[in-house]
Amino acid sequence: MSVNRRPENAGGAPITVGLPIWNNERTLEAAIRSVQAQTIPDWVLLVVNDGSRDDSAAIVRSFRDPRIRLVDDGEHRGLVYRLNQIAALAASPFLARMDADDLMHPQRLERQLACLSGAGGPDLVATAAYIIDQDGRLVATAGAEPLEATPRQALIHGLFMHPTVAGRTEWFRENPYDERYVRSEDRELWIRTCGHSKFAKIAEPLYFYRESRPPDPAKCAASHRTDRRILRRYGPAILGAAETWRLVCRSWLRDWGLKTVREIHAERLIGPWRSTRHLYHGLSPEQRREAEAILEGMAERQAA
Helix, strand or coil, X not given: CCXXXXXXXCCCCCEEEEEEECCCCCCHHHHHHHHHXXXXXXXXXXXXXXXXXXXXXXXXXXXCCCCEEEEECCCCCCHHHHHHHHHHHCCCCEEEECCCCCEECCCHHHHHHHHHHCCCCCCEEEEEEEEECCCCCEEEEECCCCCCCCHHHHHHCCCCCHHHCEEEHHHHHHCCCCHHHCCCHHHHHHHHHCCCCCEXXXXXXXXXXXXXXXXXXXXXXXXXXXXXXXXXXXXXXXXXXXXXXXXXXXXXXXXXXXXXXXXCCCXXXXXXXXXXXXXXXXXXXXXXXXXXXXXXXXXXXXXX
């Protein structure tokens, strides 16, 4: 399917959830059911298969829900290509990101639509998130810190937890992800666009982000290589040469540490991979009760 072709029948839904998948059979059903559990029923779930070799596509086809659509061209093109493809295919005025190993809070789409739809609303709105482990157990919260949408903040820390983002579909089309920055494509996009875009964030956790632990040192090293490419591209103008060089050197030191860890087979000694670049915080009793109730409800729906 051409990346520029849009669905002929959008069903009039105000928001499309873009879900790229690649060998996600373990977590995919739960992710889809969390979309079905949204407090608003009017959405489209656009699932784009990136050449999965497991049963991921079959799991999507097993849902008899006309709001769920599968695009499956049999090719493995990578996440950046698929994200841009989703923006090209989406026919709703708003588009929400999601990853296939995560879950949505039931109020996520309702809350983000309310923020985006108001007069003079933002181009993009993210949320804080609950952090869960590979078995779905609560670990922490992240992403609730105040938003400082500046190129400097985007370059050093990033702005958003990427899969929590929703925004105007036209914004995503006008500001595509760059395939030169794989594994940090979101960070590069925020740096490139924050000067002429209106960003916002909901400080409440409306997403369940699944964290890999122990992290994959090879993936961490790949992310660091892209981070250094971004620093060389944008750093001198935003930070100055000295600060840019310091951050590049720090990245090289991290790679040296990861290489040492791999050589001694001590991956489990690495702390959680903070791919979001946000501080992690403990859960309040109220947050824990709410999150556990949501997770239990999702598990019950999946078992039914």
